[in-house]
Amino acid sequence: xxxxxxxxxxxxxxxxxxxxxxxxxxxxxxxxxxxxxxxxxxxxxxxxxxxxxxxxxxxxxxxxxxxxxxxxxxxxxxxxxxxxxxxxxxxxxxxxxxxxxxxxxxxxxxxxxxxxxxxxxxxxxxxxxxxxxxxxxxxxxxxxxxxxxxxxxxxxxxxxxxxxxxxxxxxxxxxxxxxxxxxxxxxxxxxxxxxxxxxxxxxxxxxxxxxxxxxxxxxxxxxxxxxxxxxxxxxxxxxxxxxxxxxxxxxxxxxxx
Numbered sequence: 001x002x003x004x005x006x007x008x009x010x011x012x013x014x015x016x017x018x019x020x021x022x023x024x025x026x027x028x029x030x031x032x033x034x035x036x037x038x039x040x041x042x043x044x045x046x047x048x049x050x051x052x053x054x055x056x057x058x059x060x061x062x063x064x065x066x067x068x069x070x071x072x073x074x075x076x077x078x079x080x081x082x083x084x085x086x087x088x089x090x091x092x093x094x095x096x097x098x099x100x101x102x103x104x105x106x107x108x109x110x111x112x113x114x115x116x117x118x119x120x121x122x123x124x125x126x127x128x129x130x131x132x133x134x135x136x137x138x139x140x141x142x143x144x145x146x147x148x149x150x151x152x153x154x155x156x157x158x159x160x161x162x163x164x165x166x167x168x169x170x171x172x173x174x175x176x177x178x179x180x181x182x183x184x185x186x187x188x189x190x191x192x193x194x195x196x197x198x199x200x201x202x203x204x205x206x207x208x209x210x211x212x213x214x215x216x217x218x219x220x221x222x223x224x225x226x227x228x229x230x231x232x233x234x235x236x237x238x239x240x241x242x243x244x245x246x247x248x249x250x251x252x253x254x255x256x257x
Contacts, residue, residue: 001029002237007078009033009070011061011118012088014041016187017137020225021085024233026054030083033074035059035066035118053078061088061114062106071121081125083236086115086159087137089152091189093196096150107151112158119166123175132175133236136163137228140183140251148200160247167245176244178235183251184213185223219252 008025012018013034019041022032031053037060055077059066074081089111092103119134126132141149142156160179167177184190190213197208214220228250234240235248249255 001027002233003083004029006030006082006236007033007074007080008083008085008236009035009074009081009118009122010085010087011035011059011070011114013085014038014056016189017182017185017225017228018085018087020229021087021137021232022054024226024229025083025236028233028237030236031055031078033057033070033077035061035070035088059088060110061118062109064117067114067117068121070118071125075125080129081122082129082131083133083135084118084122084126085135085137085232086118088114089137089189091149091152091193091196093148093193093200094150095148099150104151108155108158111152111155112162115159116162119162119177123170126175127170127173130174131238131241132170132173134163134166134170134175134177135232135235136177136179137232138163138179138181138247140181140249140254142179142181143247143249143255148197163247164245171244174241176235176241178243178246178248180228180231180235181247181249181251182223182228183217183249183254185225185228187225190222216254216257217252218254218256221252223250223252 008030010018013022014036033055035057059070138159139156141153142160145153163179
């Protein structure tokens with residue numbers, strides 16, 4: 001198995017892409033720590049990890065103490081750590097002129113500052129591992145922009161800069177740092193976006209999916225979370241040791257335009 005005897009920490013791992021990554025890593029032999037605020041969803045996570053060792057820690061990645069605890073508890077439980085997947089995220093849809101300032105601050109703190117904090121606290125252990133991996137689940141919106149998503153777009157662009165900086169700093173420490181940039185993935189986060197966009201634009205859900213969500217996708221389909229998870233599994237494996245500092249789109253051809 002590609003990840004036998006590896007230990008992975010996954011933020012936002014109780015649903016969506018994070019849950020798919022946890023499942024994929026478990027199938028490949030990894031033990032997993034899931035950090036998430038949603039304890040009820042975490043129960044479902046553990047039921048789907050096929051008997052692999054797993055740990056849930058209630059975590060708000062906007063809080064430094066929670067990020068440190070997430071890493072420290074993983075080391076206490078498993079003795080080491082090899083992989084960090086920064087996946088926790090949320091969305092707020094609004095024109096900038098009406099964008100709630102508290103929501104702006106929270107989105108930035110979760111997706112950008114949280115990625116920084118978890119990476120900072122994980123790095124000593126990833127260096128010690130000898131084959132450390134940081135995989136940041138960014139977004140197509142880390143590469144391009146869309147209206148009404150100022151905080152999300154800003155945070156994901158920031159994650160891209162952080163990814164490159166960490167990759168350069170860790171290049172001689174056998175730690176790779178990469179960002180996966182998916183287009184729209186069929187997750188609860190995207191389903192909520194459809195509803196919010198329908199309200200903002202005064203359109204039906206089907207119109208939003210056709211005219212907004214998939215407007216720039218040549219393949220005209222949403223991605224499945226498992227597609228992103230399989231890519232993360234590859235990046236976490238030994239065969240991907242030569243890939244670092246990369247922004248890796250899974251976007252149905254969006255950025256080919």
